[in-house]
Amino acid sequence: MRVDELDTPxxxxxxxxxxxxxxxxxxxxxxHQMALRPHIKTHKTLAIAHRQMAQGAxxxxxxxxxxxxVMVAGGLTVxxxxxxxxxxxxxxxxxxxxxxxxxxxxxxxxxTTVRGLSEGAQAExxxxxxxxxxxxxxxxxxxxxxxxxxxxxxxIDKLPGLELRGFMAYPTPPASRPIIQETLHxxxxxxxxxxxxxxxxxxxxxxxxxxxELTEYRIGEYxxxxxxxxxxxxxxxxxxxxxxxxxxxxxxxxxxxILDAGSKTMSASTLQTPEGTSMGYIVEYPEARFYGASxxxxxxDVSACAVKPQIGExxxxxxxxxxxCVNEHDEMVAVRGGLVEAVWPILARGKIR
Amino acid sequence: MRVDELDTPxxxxxxxxxxxxxxxxxxxxxxHQMALRPHIKTHKTLAIAHRQMAQGAxxxxxxxxxxxxVMVAGGLTVxxxxxxxxxxxxxxxxxxxxxxxxxxxxxxxxxTTVRGLSEGAQAExxxxxxxxxxxxxxxxxxxxxxxxxxxxxxxIDKLPGLELRGFMAYPTPPASRPIIQETLHxxxxxxxxxxxxxxxxxxxxxxxxxxxELTEYRIGEYxxxxxxxxxxxxxxxxxxxxxxxxxxxxxxxxxxxILDAGSKTMSASTLQTPEGTSMGYIVEYPEARFYGASxxxxxxDVSACAVKPQIGExxxxxxxxxxxCVNEHDEMVAVRGGLVEAVWPILARGKIR
Numbered sequence: 001m002r003v004d005e006l007d008t009p010x011x012x013x014x015x016x017x018x019x020x021x022x023x024x025x026x027x028x029x030x031x032h033q034m035a036l037r038p039h040i041k042t043h044k045t046l047a048i049a050h051r052q053m054a055q056g057a058x059x060x061x062x063x064x065x066x067x068x069x070v071m072v073a074g075g076l077t078v079x080x081x082x083x084x085x086x087x088x089x090x091x092x093x094x095x096x097x098x099x100x101x102x103x104x105x106x107x108x109x110x111x112t113t114v115r116g117l118s119e120g121a122q123a124e125x126x127x128x129x130x131x132x133x134x135x136x137x138x139x140x141x142x143x144x145x146x147x148x149x150x151x152x153x154x155x156i157d158k159l160p161g162l163e164l165r166g167f168m169a170y171p172t173p174p175a176s177r178p179i180i181q182e183t184l185h186x187x188x189x190x191x192x193x194x195x196x197x198x199x200x201x202x203x204x205x206x207x208x209x210x211x212x213e214l215t216e217y218r219i220g221e222y223x224x225x226x227x228x229x230x231x232x233x234x235x236x237x238x239x240x241x242x243x244x245x246x247x248x249x250x251x252x253x254x255x256x257x258i259l260d261a262g263s264k265t266m267s268a269s270t271l272q273t274p275e276g277t278s279m280g281y282i283v284e285y286p287e288a289r290f291y292g293a294s295x296x297x298x299x300x301d302v303s304a305c306a307v308k309p310q311i312g313e314x315x316x317x318x319x320x321x322x323x324x325c326v327n328e329h330d331e332m333v334a335v336r337g338g339l340v341e342a343v344w345p346i347l348a349r350g351k352i353r
Numbered sequence: 354m355r356v357d358e359l360d361t362p363x364x365x366x367x368x369x370x371x372x373x374x375x376x377x378x379x380x381x382x383x384x385h386q387m388a389l390r391p392h393i394k395t396h397k398t399l400a401i402a403h404r405q406m407a408q409g410a411x412x413x414x415x416x417x418x419x420x421x422x423v424m425v426a427g428g429l430t431v432x433x434x435x436x437x438x439x440x441x442x443x444x445x446x447x448x449x450x451x452x453x454x455x456x457x458x459x460x461x462x463x464x465t466t467v468r469g470l471s472e473g474a475q476a477e478x479x480x481x482x483x484x485x486x487x488x489x490x491x492x493x494x495x496x497x498x499x500x501x502x503x504x505x506x507x508x509i510d511k512l513p514g515l516e517l518r519g520f521m522a523y524p525t526p527p528a529s530r531p532i533i534q535e536t537l538h539x540x541x542x543x544x545x546x547x548x549x550x551x552x553x554x555x556x557x558x559x560x561x562x563x564x565x566e567l568t569e570y571r572i573g574e575y576x577x578x579x580x581x582x583x584x585x586x587x588x589x590x591x592x593x594x595x596x597x598x599x600x601x602x603x604x605x606x607x608x609x610x611i612l613d614a615g616s617k618t619m620s621a622s623t624l625q626t627p628e629g630t631s632m633g634y635i636v637e638y639p640e641a642r643f644y645g646a647s648x649x650x651x652x653x654d655v656s657a658c659a660v661k662p663q664i665g666e667x668x669x670x671x672x673x674x675x676x677x678c679v680n681e682h683d684e685m686v687a688v689r690g691g692l693v694e695a696v697w698p699i700l701a702r703g704k705i706r
Contacts, residue, residue, distance in 0.1 A: 007443040084602075113603075140650065350683050353360055
C-alpha cells in the first residue's frame, strides 16, 4: 500500500528518517562515553523502543508506571527509570510487580514519597531503587538545593527496602553544571552512592558532554523531531520523521484553507514563532501558517503561498510537540520510500497512571 | 467502591449533576419549541448519548464519521448530523454504510464536496442528505455569504443522489440572526427546501430563542460544564459534572505544588483568566492557580491559599475545555453520592477519521 492511499488524517513515521535519527544521537553519546536512556513518552511504541535498545541505549525512561508496564510486557525487560514520585498503595503494588520483572529505578523529591516507598517495599518484600530529583533551574519537580538533595539521599540510604542509586535533574542545559557538580561533591562528602547521575532534555541533547559528570542523558523527541526542532536547526525537514498527513477539506476564502486535522489530531499544543502561533508546519507549503484549530479542523493562512493548496489536496504536517500529538493516536503508520511497511499500535498511549 | 478509593489521576462524572444539566437544557429547548441536537464530541460516550435521547433530543451531532459509527453501533440509530465536509472514496463508502442504517445528514461548503458526495451516492445506490454550511462570523468553515449558500444549495438540489435538507452555521450568537434570516429568505425565494436550520454553541445555548428561525440547536458541553462555563456563570461548581481527581505528589516550594495530572490528563488546552493562564480549576482550592503543566505534571501556584494542599492529598480539577480532556481518556467513572456507579468506556475517543 502506498502512503497516498491511506485515509486522512493519519499519523505516519518515516523509517529511514527514524533510523538515521536513532543512529546519529546514539553515535554522539557513544563518542562522549555517556549512556543514552531514551524517554519513551514521545513515541509510546514498542517497535521504536526495541530499536533504541538495539542501537545501544542503556535502558529506557518511562514517565508513568503504566508506560513501564507496557514496555516490560512488550519484551523490554531492561533498565527502566521512572522519574516520578510514586505515591499510594495501588501504584506501589504495581511498582513492586515491575521490580520483580526487571531493573526499575524511581525518583523522589520528598520525605513523604521516600517513606511511602520504604513501607511499600517492606510490605512487598522487595527493594526499590531510588534517585533524588534536584531542581536545576526550570521550577518543575525536585528538591530545591544540592544540600536538600543530600539530606533526602541520606534518608533513602537509611530506610529499609530502598537502595540509593544517585540523583537526577531535568532539564540539564550546560548552565546547570554547577548544581550537578555541587550535588555530586556533597554526595561524595557524605559517602553516598551515585551510580546514576542523570540529565535530560532534547534541546540540549548534543551539549550533554559539557556536563561530563552526567553518567547518562534522557531524551524523548530525538527520533521524531517536530516544528520546534526544525526551527531551532536540530532536525532538518527530512529528519523530522513524524508527520500527520491531512487533507484540505475546505477553502472558505482565497487566503484560508481548512484541514481535516485539528487539535484532536495534532494536540492542542502551540508554538510561538516570529510569525505568530503555530499548530504545525506544513511541509509542502512552508509559507503557510497553521495558526489555529478546533478539534477536527485545522485553520491555515495561505495568504503568503504563491500557489494555494486546493480542496482534496493532501499535505504533511509536522507537529509542534510530538509527544502529545502521538498521545492522540491509537496507531502510527511506519513508511519507507512512500510505501507502508508496518502499522504500529501506540500501546503506551493514555497511560496516565 | 468509594470515589476516594480510585487511583489517580482519574476522569469522573457526577451523575446527579449530569442528569440535572441534561434536564435543564432540554427544558429550555422544549419551552422554546426548538429541537436540541446534542454534540457527542464532548463526552464521546454511549451512556450519555442514550440519556440525551431519552430526555427528548431530536438526534445527535457527530463531528467525524468514526464518531457516528460508534453511536450507531451502540444502538443510537437516530437522526445524526455530521457537520463536516466528507471528501474521498473511503469516507464516502463509510457514509453510505451509515446511511443504510439510520438517518444521516452531512454539511458541505464547496462544490468539490458536493460533487464528490453526488458521485459517491450514485455509485453506492443511496441518497445523501446534505445541508449547506454558511459562515456566521467566526471564520471557520462555511460559504462566505447567504448568496453563496443558495448557489451551493441549488447545486445540491440539482445533483443526483443528494437531498437538500437546509443549512447550518456555527456558532450562532444572537448577533448572527441577520445572516440566518437572509439565507432563509434567499432559500425561500429560490424555492429550496430547508427542513433543517441548525445553529449551535454552548456559550449562547440559552439565547438560542433569540433566533426563532432556527429549527434546532447543537451544543456539546452543557452536560459537563468546565472552568470556562463556571467563570461565565453558565454552570455552578456543583453543575460542573466532569472532574479529574488528581493527587498532590510534590511540593517543591511553599508556594508551588505538583499534581499527577498534566497535559496528557487535562489536555494541553488553556484558558486565559484575569489571573493569567489556567489549565484547570481546583474545586477545593479556588485561590490556587493551575498555571501550567508538562505531560504528567500539573503545576499549581498555591501562594494565595490560606491552607496549602499537602503531598498525598487529592483534589478535584475542572478542565478548562471538557472535549479534549475527555479525548485523553479511555474511560470515565460515573459517580453518585461519592460512590462509583459505573465505569463508561469512551468509545468514540480518538475517532479522527
